[in-house]
Amino acid sequence: MAKRIRVTALGIALLIAVLLSPLPLFAEDLNEMAGIGIGLTAGNMWFVPIKAISVVMGVTQGAVSFVLSGGNVELTQQIWQDTTQGPYLITPDVAQKAIGERPELQQK
Secondary structure, eight states: OOOHHHHHHHHHHHHHHHHHHHOOOOOOHHHHHHHHHHHHHHHHHHHHHHHHHHHHHHHHHHHHHHHHSSSSHHHHHHHHHHOOOOOOOOOHHHHHHOOOGGGGGGGG
């Protein structure tokens, strides 16, 4: 009987502790996070294939420019650098940089 009272008292103490503890506050709403995820996925559905085509074409054009320019290494490297540098995916940071600082989207 004494063991049951201790378990019950412990359960009540835990319940009180949980009920009186402050709730965690999240800066982002669940709907907002879902919208961001859907937007990034939809954007990447277009961006990734286009970026892949751009990289392949840039590497090919760089090689062709090397041959046609008589071995101009600087031109070839510049074409390769311009077409192969990232980003390769749209991330939340990339999207934030693209839209810039918008006060109406800032968390309060």
